Amino acid sequence: MAPYESDDATGAARDEDLPTGRRKAARYVVPVAVVGVAAATIGLVPALADSGDPDLPKITAQQLIDRIAKSDVQQLSGTVKVSTDLGLPDLGGLESGLMSGAAPGDGSSADPRSKLTELASGTHTLRVAADGPDRQKLSLLESGSEYSLIHDGKDVWGYDSKSNEVHHSAAAGDRHRSEQPPATPKGFADEALKAVDDTTSVTVDGTAQVAGRDAYRLLIKPRQSGTTVGAVTIAVDAKTGMPLKFTLTPRSGGAAVLDACFTQVSFAKPAASTFDFTPPKGAKVTEEKEGGRGGAPEHAPKGGEDLAKGLNGATVLGKGWTSVATFDTGAKGGVPSGGQDGALGGFLGSLGDQVSGKFGKGTVFSTRLVNALITDDGKVYAGAVTKDALVRAANAGK
Template identity: 70%
Template sequence: MAPYETDDSADTGERDELRAGRRRAARYIVPVTVVGVAAATIGLVPALADSGDPNLPKITAQQLIDKIAKSDVQQLSGTVKISTDLGLPNLGGLESSMLSGATKSGDGSSADPTTKLTELATGTHTLRVAADGPDKQKISLLENAAEYSLIHNGKDVWGYDSQSNEVYHGTAADSSKSDETRATPKGLTDEALKSVDATTSVTVDGTEHVAGRDAYKLLIKPKQSGTTVGTISIAVDSKTGLPLKFTLTPASGGAAVVDVGFTQLSLAKPAASTFDFKTPKGAKVTTEDSAKKAAPDHSGKPGRLGKPGKSGGDLGKGPDGLTVLGKGWNSIATFDTGGQGVPSGSASGGGDLGGVISSLGDKVKGTFGSGTVFSTRLINALVTDDGKVYVGAVTKSALVKAADAAK
């Protein structure tokens, strides 16, 4: 996520201390307090708040970041509300049908966290969370007449989907699963506090009650124009320094894009049985190894991207050197797919899929040529007709300018 700095009134010494506090915060962020989904593109409904703001001692942004750095909450249980409003188009059930078809064809398990937790990327959801140190965490996604649970206990990671009665068994060393423990206020705060520079203002914006606890509000604002990010507000527990709520509001205004918050929270040690798992009778079990063997060949299909400036995984013919343009909140990731741009209905053999994909974007032209911009309320992407991609939390015009400058 984009870097930040303290408010303009802070002198050089204060900024240095703030940077040191930020580094300590990132270093000591307690992974057991985070529940994960991809991307930092998750929205959440505001946590239930008591009426009236608490009267707390005044604190500076630097001191509040230091409080987060010193936070050492290892044990907790509670309920987290998640609601996403990215402004994505309605695909009429197309996505769920494709996922269902992949599962039925043996390409995956409905209990695999990488599949199941993508549901958090849209709509409103309720999670029950529990943690007891770095080796024991549990997340339960509550659904209509069903429940999905993800349990980490020692070296084992279990996923269970009660609706399909399917089980997924992996190991804690599987990084693709650990990346998914990043969606509570603590995890998102960690991302927001990764670096410091002059592109952001950080201030304390009053106090509030969250899940029955008194909290300070840390406010992060980009100083740059052209970004789709408006503000990030983080409620920090006044006693423990634990982030209780994380809200990202877009520059365009309206409802929050991301708003993660505890509605209930206990810092007592959860019962040991909370993290036990026994395979239900008749359940279909998929192991991490068997899932990898059953996975289809992804040649020519989207894959994981490499680090900036290095060649990544397959995407079309493979991205050609993912790089980052610009700084701070105006950063734009760009790479070359090695192929063509967005297919039209005729270009995709007359099928409907190419036409549907093309219709979801806006056609644009510039010095770079022509292409299609796919927009959400936070992340926008330009795919040029010759296969180059520009992605960032920036406006459509910023993407076109970046493509023109790179021509």
């Protein structure tokens, strides 16, 4: 049984409501989404959004989770502060080049699949708006420029004001049928709640005021040792049930790894003009090729191809917060050390720790949350677990 507990230790939910495979997959998706988005994205000093603890009626954790599930906010506008602190080293510009090279895209600076990788580090301010499942807008505010992603009916537009480039694609199926823009507290909260099972403690941890609204705090904590996740805290709007703030802290302590927080929010219907977009005069417009959406780039480094192939066939070892995803890239030799990739391989190797075990030898690359082991025979083991846990998983996998 999953221990959904309020302050008086009442309420319970059962993890058997989710199929085993789905629970394991969801558990892996949460930390990895943090890295990829980072799951785009997020740490904000709580004082910017919190201002007092309101006196609200008692509620159990199960009741609060049900309230989140039943929340049906389709119209909103506001500002979200997003910050990510994975503890990655300063690569002097190489990091952004690697990210853009590895991310799917067509080379346009306005392509959202490459542009939104910027949310994987640092602090960012987003303006968001939504009017039902067919109209959303997200604007990433930068120094002297702005990037906007607009979904309006059958069209999806990305616009980078700095380069004056536009990326256009057709909305397809459920891919864009979301009631809120990406990189908001709700999206992260939904993924975190999928990961709750009998390896997790869930409690109501008092109240807060976020963006001027009264909210309950839901606290999610792993019961297992070996995970790098310390806790997830979700501030839930007392009236609408919509998550207003999401914070993920590492077991090692310190600043949040990921935090998404509304600093201002309104649930009034946004003006229709909010979602209007016409490419500015002189802008370079890139039309996405049919079938290219969500896929790999037409040309990418071999390592990127191996990684994409591996992720499609990934399996999960273990259970709960200490589960590890593994796949075989098919590339022997581990981190490249010679030839054309020698300089890059040597640089990457210097960032990792050399390890060995029954599986052979490999290199562990660590962040404050997600760690990955690349073995010399081309296998990858990754998860929100410690280095020792990765080695144990690799030994067991062998």
